[in-house]
Amino acid sequence: MSEPLSPQQQPESELSLGAPSRRQLLMGGAVAASAIVSIRPALANTAASVLNCTIPVPDQGRSGNYIAPSGQVVPAGTQGAFPGAGQPFTGEQVKRALGGGRLPGTAYDQNRAYLNYIRRLQSGTSGFTCYASLQMPR
Numbered sequence: 001m002s003e004p005l006s007p008q009q010q011p012e013s014e015l016s017l018g019a020p021s022r023r024q025l026l027m028g029g030a031v032a033a034s035a036i037v038s039i040r041p042a043l044a045n046t047a048a049s050v051l052n053c054t055i056p057v058p059d060q061g062r063s064g065n066y067i068a069p070s071g072q073v074v075p076a077g078t079q080g081a082f083p084g085a086g087q088p089f090t091g092e093q094v095k096r097a098l099g100g101g102r103l104p105g106t107a108y109d110q111n112r113a114y115l116n117y118i119r120r121l122q123s124g125t126s127g128f129t130c131y132a133s134l135q136m137p138r
Helices: 022-052 091-098 108-119 128-135
Strands: none
Touching: 022 091, 091 108, 091 128
8 A cells, every 4th residue: 555645745737736835825925916016006197197187178179169058069159058168177177076066267057068068078079088087986
């Protein structure tokens, strides 16, 4: 009768079938820790860039037009509509306004019209990527 082989004497293929060794667990932990350290700065940079992106109201292709209370772009001078914002809004300003604040330099109704415009942005429109990134959970 032969005695069972010790772990040091077993072929490597048999060792890999069992539970991981302490060394393998420690190496796995080190890899996971280094991944976390390298991902966090990337997420921080992404969050910062999202808050610094800009959303023009209206986009450059329709500048000179007005924004209706519904958020639609209408011809300049349309009754009840608001002239476009002179400067684009930053992602941070829009995020704050979507959370119940107000876009800088806007009255209550003008703020609502601009936010409705921003909510209606479609792919391909200037500012859409910025607005979409504000909607992504972190």
